[in-house]
Amino acid sequence: MDDLNPLAGTAHLLEEVDKKLMVLLRDGRTLIGYLRSVDQFANLVLQRTIERIHVGNQYGDIPRGVFIIRGENVVLLGEIDREKEQKLPLKEISVDEILDAQRREQEQRQEKHRLVSKALKERGLAVNAELINEDFC
């Protein structure tokens, strides 16, 4: 790499600016938009952002506009491959449908949590429902 480039070999986001990115937040939400700006805290500015909700092999997009995301809430981000985007193995459905599907999924998950904590309680373990990892269910 160019030795004169002070950023050579350091992790940075400058090359992602103006690209279409998918950003995963710590709360599990997925945002897709054009990265317009970053700073030293990895605070991000996303333009023409959509929130994409996945349930099973279906997804729905909600238009959200411009975001200023505080860097510490970002888990990961990556460029969207425009070609692969055209042939996703997923089915797009309307916002209402995906929100409905998401609500059902959430209810199922809560029911599962209830059963798990009940089973644990019967075996003498008191566990805070919020601490149960999804992977154990």
Add this chain to the structure above:
Amino acid sequence: MLPLSLLKTAQSHPMLVELKNGETYNGHLVSCDSWMNINLRDVICTSKDGDRFWRMPECYIRGSTIKYLRIPDEVIDMVKEDAQSKSRNRTELNKNRVANSANQRTARSGNRNNFGNRSGQLSGGSGNNALRVGASGQGNRLLAQNNKNRK
């Protein structure tokens, strides 16, 4: 344009702030600082589950509790215009600077003569006077010249 500069540009615009705990605050941005602490006006707070609301005339949010802010689309366009007008100003400023520096060069040489004369009169006095006059770099150069003259 850094994210925090964009936030500053969004002052007086409506915005939605979501905190890490899931609460959202809708209001007009009054002010912000480099820690992302913000003041909002005419605020509606919404609980995490979205079914309870509170209205308040104003509120202050500590930057570290923020997850993200959503701002109106047009603010980004304002930034672009801002940047353009700034760069236009800068080129004009540079033009002026070039012109000014040409003027200054002639002016400065005139000053130097005046100053030299004046401190020439002073130079008979104590060195303190000369030192005080010579606080600026230019003065020092003149001082050296004067000293040379004195010798």
